[in-house]
Structures are given as structure tokens and as C-alpha cells.
Amino acid sequence: MLGLKVRTLFFSPLSSSSASSSPTTRLKPYLTSAPFNLLIRMSSSSSAPSQIIEHVVLFKVKDETEPEKVAGMMSGLSGLTSLDQVLHLSAGPIRRNRSSAFKFTHMLHSRYTSKEDLSAYSGHPSHVSVVKESVLPICEDVMAVDWVAGNLSGPVVPRPGSAMRLTFMRLNEGSGDEEKEKVLGAVGEIKDCLGSLDQMTYGENFSPARAKGFSIASIAIFPGLNELEALDSNSEVVQLQKDKVRDLLDRVIVVDYVVPPSQSASL
Numbered sequence: 345m346l347g348l349k350v351r352t353l354f355f356s357p358l359s360s361s362s363a364s365s366s367p368t369t370r371l372k373p374y375l376t377s378a379p380f381n382l383l384i385r386m387s388s389s390s391s392a393p394s395q396i397i398e399h400v401v402l403f404k405v406k407d408e409t410e411p412e413k414v415a416g417m418m419s420g421l422s423g424l425t426s427l428d429q430v431l432h433l434s435a436g437p438i439r440r441n442r443s444s445a446f447k448f449t450h451m452l453h454s455r456y457t458s459k460e461d462l463s464a465y466s467g468h469p470s471h472v473s474v475v476k477e478s479v480l481p482i483c484e485d486v487m488a489v490d491w492v493a494g495n496l497s498g499p500v501v502p503r504p505g506s507a508m509r510l511t512f513m514r515l516n517e518g519s520g521d522e523e524k525e526k527v528l529g530a531v532g533e534i535k536d537c538l539g540s541l542d543q544m545t546y547g548e549n550f551s552p553a554r555a556k557g558f559s560i561a562s563i564a565i566f567p568g569l570n571e572l573e574a575l576d577s578n579s580e581v582v583q584l585q586k587d588k589v590r591d592l593l594d595r596v597i598v599v600d601y602v603v604p605p606s607q608s609a610s611l
Contacts, residue, residue, distance in 0.1 A: 414482065417482060421474060429461035437450050442599065445597075502565050508565050
């Protein structure tokens with residue numbers, strides 16, 4: 345993975361509009377990480393965009409890495425929220441990794457209006473600089489997944505303190521469209537069973553080169569950790585849905601993440 349070129353580490357073939365140049369007119373990411381003129385357009389409607397692009401990157405930081413360098417990587421990634429293409433971006437440590445086969449330690453979650461905006465973000469000099477100077481030197485493994493989230497309900501920017509459960513699924517070798525649709529259908533049914541859920545998106549990954557074969561992903565967003573932990577203590581319904589597709593899956597990665605307090609976006 346470290347042999348990849350800097351541009352392809354986060355690039356999507358797999359992430360909106362111009363921000364105001366005046367610092368007094370740009371709202372910081374505690375309220376939103378979207379550019380101010382995008383906020384003006386969004387304020388005219390209480391609904392979220394009809395679809396967004398979800399972009400998730402998982403990082404495995406080398407065990408011997410100094411804490412200051414890890415903090416520098418997180419600060420650099422969080423600062424990318426200032427880029428015009430970014431609707432939302434947060435980066436921080438993974439709270440719980442439920443997958444023994446993959447030892448990811450940190451993650452980034454961001455949202456974009458279109459695949460073209462994600463591509464522009466990926467190629468932006470500020471992004472390339474952060475990857476080259478702060479990510480590559482201290483990470484031994486990176487995985488990224490992107491999907492189109494249709495019919496998003498709720499805010500584009502998750503509130504600080506929101507708890508996320510991210511699930512990545514790899515189908516058995518040789519699986520086709522029928523198996524994929526069964527898994528996607530089961531994920532959609534899980535969404536309908538989660539009463540305390542703030543928001544959930546799921547879809548098929550469109551950036552296979554960096555996804556280690558994981559082709560379906562979902563994000564479930566809860567108001568906080570209490571609601572996420574309550575799901576674990578009363579998971580019968582969710583388990584029933586998982587049992588429907590268990591034999592179709594080769595491997596599953598599940599990580600929990602808490603949206604950190606926003607940081608001033610400065611590069």
C-alpha cells in the first residue's frame with residue numbers, strides 16, 4: 345500500500361462551490377464544514393441534497409509512531425475541511441475496531457456533492473501535501489471506500505459527539521449481482537429496525553483499487569455512544585438480518601467512531 349503514488353492513496357475515480365475569501369463570512373465546521381455560499385443555497389431548503397458521495401479512509405498507524413506525529417496527521421487531515429469541494433470532513437481515532445484481521449487505528453469520513461468534487465479534492469495540492477508529508481511516513485496500511493448515498497435524510501454534517509458504526513463487506517469470490525442485491529437489501533432492512541438512528545447511508549463501493557475487495561459499505565450515525573451501545577445490548581433484530589446474508593460474505597470489517605469536536609481549518 346505504501347508503494348502507491350501519493351495521488352492514488354485517496355483518489356476516487358472513488359468525495360461545493362467556491363468559498364468566500366473573507367474569513368468573517370466562512371462558518372467553521374462546528375456548525376458546518378461546507379463553504380458559506382453553499383450554506384446559503386442549503387438554507388433555502390430544510391432537506392439534505394438528494395444524493396451525496398461518502399468517502400471513508402481507514403489508517404493503520406505504525407506502532408512505534410510518536411504521538412506528536414499522529415496528532416500532526418490528524419490536524420493536517422482535519423484542516424482539509426477548508427477546501428471548497430468538501431461538504432463535511434472529520435478525522436480521528438477509531439474508538440473500537442471489531443475486526444481482528446485488520447488493525448486500523450484512525451479514520452477519515454468526508455462527504456461531497458459529486459464524484460467530480462471528490463476527484464478535485466483528491467488532486468488538490470493541500471491534500472497531496474498532507475498525504476505526502478503526514479500520512480505516508482507513519483502509516484503501514486490504508487484502505488478507502490466510496491459510495492453514492494441516495495435519499496440522504498438529516499444533516500450533511502454530523503454533530504460533534506455523534507457515534508458512527510461503519511461496516512464494510514466483502515462478498516465471496518465469484519459472487520454476482522444477485523448476491524450483491526441480497527446484501528444491499530438486508531442492509532436496508534437493518535436501517536428500518538434501528539429506532540435510535542439519526543442517519544444511515546449504504547451503497548456499493550465505486551473505488552475498488554483501494555478497498556481490499558470490500559464492495560459494500562454502510563455508515564449508521566447515532567446521537568451518541570449511549571445509543572450505539574444500546575444497540576449492542578439489544579441486537580436480536582439486527583442479528584436476524586445479518587444471518588440472512590452471512591453465507592454470502594467472505595469478510596466484514598466493523599469499526600466504531602465518535603465525531604470529534606471541530607477544529608479550526610488551517611493549512
